[in-house]
Amino acid sequence: MKVLGIETSCDETGVAIYDTTQGLLGHTLHSQVDLHAAYGGVVPELASRDHIRLLPALVRQTLESARCSLAELDAVAYTAGPGLAGALLVGAGYAESLGLALRVPALPIHHLEGHLLSPLLSRDPPEFPFVALLVSGGHTQLMEVTGVGAYRLLGETLDDAAGEAFDKTAKLMGLGYPGGPQLAALAAAGRVGRFALPRPMMRAAGLDFSFSGLKTAVLNVVSAPGWDAADAADLAADFQEAVVDVLCAKAMRALELCGLSRLVVAGGVGANLRLRVRLDASARRKGRQVYYPEPELCTDNGAMIAFAGALRFAAGERPHAAPAVRVRPRWPLAELQRP
Amino acid sequence: MKILAIETSCEHATVALLCDERVVERALDGHSTHSERLLKTISELIVDNDQPLGELDAIAFGAGPGAFTGLRLACAVAQGLATGAGIGVVPVSSLAALSAMSGHEYVLAATDARMGEVYSAAFRVLDGFPVLIAGPDCQVPEQMQLPPGTQWYLAGSAFGAHPSLLRRLSASSIGHDAIAVPQASSIARLAVRMIEDGGLLPPEQAAPLYVRNKVALTTAERLARGGKA
Ligand SMILES: Nc1ncnc2c1ncn2[C@@H]1O[C@H](COP(=O)(O)OP(=O)(O)O)[C@@H](O)[C@H]1O
Numbered sequence: 091m092k093v094l095g096i097e098t099s100c101d102e103t104g105v106a107i108y109d110t111t112q113g114l115l116g117h118t119l120h121s122q123v124d125l126h127a128a129y130g131g132v133v134p135e136l137a138s139r140d141h142i143r144l145l146p147a148l149v150r151q152t153l154e155s156a157r158c159s160l161a162e163l164d165a166v167a168y169t170a171g172p173g174l175a176g177a178l179l180v181g182a183g184y185a186e187s188l189g190l191a192l193r194v195p196a197l198p199i200h201h202l203e204g205h206l207l208s209p210l211l212s213r214d215p216p217e218f219p220f221v222a223l224l225v226s227g228g229h230t231q232l233m234e235v236t237g238v239g240a241y242r243l244l245g246e247t248l249d250d251a252a253g254e255a256f257d258k259t260a261k262l263m264g265l266g267y268p269g270g271p272q273l274a275a276l277a278a279a280g281r282v283g284r285f286a287l288p289r290p291m292m293r294a295a296g297l298d299f300s301f302s303g304l305k306t307a308v309l310n311v312v313s314a315p316g317w318d319a320a321d322a323a324d325l326a327a328d329f330q331e332a333v334v335d336v337l338c339a340k341a342m343r344a345l346e347l348c349g350l351s352r353l354v355v356a357g358g359v360g361a362n363l364r365l366r367v368r369l370d371a372s373a374r375r376k377g378r379q380v381y382y383p384e385p386e387l388c389t390d391n392g393a394m395i396a397f398a399g400a401l402r403f404a405a406g407e408r409p410h411a412a413p414a415v416r417v418r419p420r421w422p423l424a425e426l427q428r429p
Numbered sequence: 430m431k432i433l434a435i436e437t438s439c440e441h442a443t444v445a446l447l448c449d450e451r452v453v454e455r456a457l458d459g460h461s462t463h464s465e466r467l468l469k470t471i472s473e474l475i476v477d478n479d480q481p482l483g484e485l486d487a488i489a490f491g492a493g494p495g496a497f498t499g500l501r502l503a504c505a506v507a508q509g510l511a512t513g514a515g516i517g518v519v520p521v522s523s524l525a526a527l528s529a530m531s532g533h534e535y536v537l538a539a540t541d542a543r544m545g546e547v548y549s550a551a552f553r554v555l556d557g558f559p560v561l562i563a564g565p566d567c568q569v570p571e572q573m574q575l576p577p578g579t580q581w582y583l584a585g586s587a588f589g590a591h592p593s594l595l596r597r598l599s600a601s602s603i604g605h606d607a608i609a610v611p612q613a614s615s616i617a618r619l620a621v622r623m624i625e626d627g628g629l630l631p632p633e634q635a636a637p638l639y640v641r642n643k644v645a646l647t648t649a650e651r652l653a654r655g656g657k658a
Contacts, residue, residue, distance in 0.1 A: 128647040130658060135497060135644045139637075142501050146508045146633035160513065176498055179464060183505030186468055191482050191513025261658075413472060415464035415502065 091164040093403055094149070094188075095396025098141040098181030099173025099201045100228075101125075101132045104392030105148040107156045107163075108400045114211060116156030117393040118148045127267050138176035145184055152392075163194055167399020170198030171418030172228070178417035186415050195409045197399045198416065202229060202423045204394035205356040207238070208383040211397055216352045216381040221344045225337065225365075226357030227253035227270070231423070232297050232344045235354070238401050239428040244344050245297025252333055253359045255301035259308050259329055263322060273326050274362050280327030285311055287332045289339075297340050297347075304332055330364055338368045342376070351378045361388045405429035430624065431485045433471065433510070434617035435503045437463045438495025438523045439540065439586065445613035446474050447621065453478060454614040464502055471506075482514040487629055489620035491611050492520035493638040494548040494565060495540060500637035508632040517629035519620040522638060524585070525559040526615035528552040531584045531606060537575060537598070539587035540611075542567050547587035547594070548640055551576045558622050567641040570594040575601055584609050 092115070097104035106117030122140050126132045153160065168185035171178055182198070189196030206222040209215060219236040221244070230247040250258065253270055260269020265276065287307050290300040308329055311317060341353055353373060359365065360382055373380045387393055407429035410416075432447040442463045445454040455474055457466040475482060488511045490503040504520070511518045528536035528550075536559070539549035550564030563576045570591040575581050580603040588595040589607035599605060623629075648658050 128649070129645055130648040133645040138497070138501060139639070142504055142508075143636060145505075146512060146631075146635075149512065150633060160515075176501070179498060180501055180505050183464065183502050184509040187506045187509025188513045189509075190468060190472065191510045413468035414466075415468060415506070417464075 091400060091404060092158060092162050093165045093167050093396050093400040094163050095392040095399055096145070096166070096168040096181045096185045097204070097390055097392045097395045098145065098177050099169045099171070100177060100390060101137050102390040103141050103144050103148055104390060104395070105145070105152040106392035106396040107152060107158050108393065108396035110400050110404050114393055115158055116152050117391060118152045118155070119391055120144050120148060123268060130267055134174045134176055137174060138180055141177055141180040145180060160192060163192060165189070165195045165197055165399060165403045166192070167197040167199050167395050169201045169204065169395050170416065171201065171421035173201055173419060175417060175419040178419065179415065182417050183415045186413050190413050195403065196413065197403060197407065197409055199395050199398045200421060200423060200426055203426060204398045206233065206235060206354060207398050207401065208356055208387045208394040209354045209381040211387060211393060212381070212384050216354055216379070219350055220352035220354050220381070221341065221348055221350050222354045222356060223337065223341045224357050225252045225355070225359035227251060227257060229357065230299050230301070232340060233423065234348050237428060238405065239426045241423050241426055243424040244347070245299065245340065247299040247301060249300050249302040250305065252301060252337065253357070255305055255333060256359065259305050262305070262309050263312060263326070270358065274330060274364070276323050277326035277330040277364065280323030280325070282327045282331045284321065284324045285328040287328050289332055289335050292336045292339050297344050299336060299340065301333065304329065330362070334362070334365045334368050337365060338372055341369065342372050345378060353378065353380045355380060355382050358389055361385065402429040430621050431480065432487050432489050432617045432620050433475070433482070433485055434489040434613040434620060435467070435507060436491035436523065436526065436611050436613040436616050437467065437499040437503045438491045438493050439499065439610050441610045442467070442499070443613040444470050444474055445617045446478055446480055447617035448480065452614045452617055454612065463499060467502065467506060482510060485514060485516055487511070487517050487519050487620060487624060489519040489521055489616050491523040491526060491613070491616050492636070493523050494542065494567065494640040495523055497639065500639070504635055504637045508635055511632045518632050518635040519623050519628055519630065520635050520638065521616045521619045521623065522550065522565070523611040524548065524550040524565060525552060525561070525619060526611040527584050527609060528554055528559045529557060529619060530609060530612060530615045531582055533582035533603070535579050535581050537581045537583050539573065539583070539585045541586045541590040542641060545569060547573060547591065549573055549587065551581070558619065565638070565640050586610065
């Protein structure tokens with residue numbers, strides 16, 4: 091079965107084709123990072139304009155590179171939420187209409203389900219059940235995953251997401267946009283231990299997170315009279331270490347509470363090298379294993395949407411009876427059901 | 430010629446099916462959003478008229494100007510349907526559709542652009558087909574001028590939203606209709622002529638006509654205005 095996947099929830103336009111027997115046949119991605127850079131953040135209206143400008147061409151290119159014709163498609167999967175309403179509408183409007191014209195089902199997919207299933211696309215995929223740590227610009231969540239559509243929320247951030255904390259801290263330290271990767275790069279050149287930053291909620295019971303206090307702590311350091319910009323790398327290293335400490339501690343505690351040994355990490359912050367090193371080390375000590383998506387599938391992409399759609403379609407899921415363009419900008423992952 | 434047309438640029442949305450001389454039009458329920466009703470209405474229209482999508486010549490859509498989300502809905506649906514059916518797309522100016530509907534020769538079509546502004550364009554309608562004379566523009570109503578020359582007919586929601594605009598321009602106009610909205614049947618008829626003139630596009634070249642193009646300030650512009658980064 092061949093499923094076309096379309097992702098337009100934020101600032102990447104992604105298209106892919108997944109075949110349930112042959113795997114990923116092709117995927118294309120257009121990032122809008124350069125478009126939004128001059129504005130210091132994603133401008134929703136410009137994001138929507140760029141999605142509709144490029145989506146049909148990306149679909150054609152993906153079909154060509156996968157040597158697949160439209161007539162071979164069995165379903166069209168698209169991100170229906172969560173995300174920017176206008177951006178989601180472009181993908182949903184296109185995908186539902188394409189499905190209608192091809193007379194194949196159009197399947198609305200949850201963006202975070204795409205992310206948390208994406209490590210299953212890697213060469214060494216984890217088996218169910220596992221704990222998923224979702225760390226992106228918009229989300230920080232721990233989920234217990236017992237199968238496709240069987241997600242139990244264990245804990246989440248009460249304020250900023252981890253990626254958001256990276257981005258906001260980078261901004262107040264005067265780094266460019268997008269800040270997360272730049273802050274991480276600066277941290278790699280710094281030394282940990284000069285600045286005593288808090289580990290918010292690390293010792294608190296439960297698996298919730300809070301990152302906004304950490305950002306404030308950095309602001310206090312850089313606005314203090316004695317602040318020397320030459321210490322920026324060390325401050326970045328301490329900030330990163332604090333985030334990683336908290337994520338690591340809570341992820342390990344989640345595994346313990348669920349009695350599970352596999353941890354899946356998904357979302358943009360999963361690209362952070364220090365986080366990977368620390369998670370791997372903690373896991374190894376306790377005989378546990380950590381799984382990551384292939385590097386190219388860490389950011390938003392169409393492959394994870396095609397894949398989640400294919401899993402659901404193969405399991406018998408069919409779309410709403412009457413075709414409609416329906417998006418859910420806010421959509422709790424735990425509301426999903428098994429196909 | 431067989432064309433499916435979509436017009437969702439304002440609150441009143443319609444779809445239409447043109448088969449040679451015959452045009453059937455349906456309005457979307459006003460009660461829910463266009464995105465919820467559009468595909469259902471299209472499905473019913475093509476089923477009730479026994480017109481498979483694959484046998485159409487084109488999907489036409491009201492490209493705007495108008496509400497951005499509505500323009501993109503029409504465009505994305507047109508792109509998706511056309512890609513699946515293996516046919517082309519025709520973006521038609523919603524202001525041109527409005528002028529063609531008026532039945533007058535010289536028409537200034539203007540719609541409410543919100544934020545205190547109006548979209549406008551002036552057309553000469555020859556043989557039912559509007560030829561652009563001025564615009565399209567997005568501006569404050571105070572800036573809007575009638576093109577020189579002849580007696581103009583005023584059409585569109587801008588004249589209802591801005592009574593002072595209507596008062597100022599009506600002296601040199603021959604009448605007005607402030608309630609008219611662009612309709613899919615008009616989009617379909619104009620698309621026939623545009624296709625004859627080589628205006629059929631592959632889906633990837635179909636785009637909304639926003640007219641309002643400055644939608645955000647860059648960091649540098651915000652700083653220059655004394656704002657924050
Ligand atoms: N190496 C890194 N270290 C820390 N954060 C990173 C790194 N790379 C990317 N990020 C962060 O990941 C986020 C983007 O991830 P993504 O999954 O695309 O999130 P979203 O879709 O929620 O914006 C941004 O906040 C970015 O700063």
